[in-house]
Amino acid sequence: MELADRAVGFLLSFISLSIFTYYTFWVIILPFVHGDHFVHKYFLPQEYAILIPVFAGVTLLSFLCIFIGYVMLKSKKKKA
Amino acid sequence: MKHIVKIMSLLVVMLAVWVGLLQASIVPHSYTWLLPIYSIVSLGCYGLLMVGVGLMQFPTCPQESVLLQKDIAEAKEFLKKQGVDVSSD
Numbered sequence: 141m142e143l144a145d146r147a148v149g150f151l152l153s154f155i156s157l158s159i160f161t162y163y164t165f166w167v168i169i170l171p172f173v174h175g176d177h178f179v180h181k182y183f184l185p186q187e188y189a190i191l192i193p194v195f196a197g198v199t200l201l202s203f204l205c206i207f208i209g210y211v212m213l214k215s216k217k218k219k220a
Numbered sequence: 221m222k223h224i225v226k227i228m229s230l231l232v233v234m235l236a237v238w239v240g241l242l243q244a245s246i247v248p249h250s251y252t253w254l255l256p257i258y259s260i261v262s263l264g265c266y267g268l269l270m271v272g273v274g275l276m277q278f279p280t281c282p283q284e285s286v287l288l289q290k291d292i293a294e295a296k297e298f299l300k301k302q303g304v305d306v307s308s309d
Contacts, residue, residue, distance in 0.1 A: 142278070142280045145275055145276075145278060146275070146276050148272075148275055149271075149272045149273065149274070149275025149276035149277075149278075150272065150276055151272070152268055152269075152271055152272030152275065153268070153269050153272030153273055153276070154272075155268070155272075156265045156266075156268035156269040156272060157265075157269065159261075159265055160261075160262060160265040160266075160269075163258070163261050163262070163265075164258075164262075167251075167254050167258050168251070168258075171250065171251075189254070189257075190254070190257060193257050193260065193261050194257070197260075
């Protein structure tokens with residue numbers, strides 16, 4: 141079904157654009173805004189701007205390592 | 221071997237640019253510290269965007285699909301006549 145493909149593609153691009161704008165706003169624009177502007181309510185404290193990508197990257201790397209290890213173990217067990 | 225050398229040299233150049241920015245203080249210091257993470261996140265976002273756009277623009281050819289199904293049926297009949305077992309179990 142090309143409609144399902146198109147919906148998934150639209151969802152992916154929407155997610156990526158929203159993440160990009162949110163992160164750009166967070167890192168670049170927010171330090172220039174006054175401390176007591178109301179926009180600061182919608183954004184987490186700035187340390188999380190570093191913690192969340194690093195945490196996601198570490199999770200991705202560990203998941204990849206676990207997956208590779210699991211596949212290697214399974215292939216070795218099948219051969220033996 | 222040469223491909224690794226190219227990738228490594230690219231990484232070294234980017235690292236040198238970053239350290240140079242840190243020393244020269246053209247941009248405010250807090251921005252320079254966040255620059256690598258920001259570029260990695262935006263690179264990932266760009267990849268995801270390209271995948272999504274490619275998915276949305278993927279061309280399906282309905283007429284070709286019908287013709288292909290006809291071809292498959294024809295081939296199955298022919299092979300069954302020749303005695304080859306082409307059941308998809």
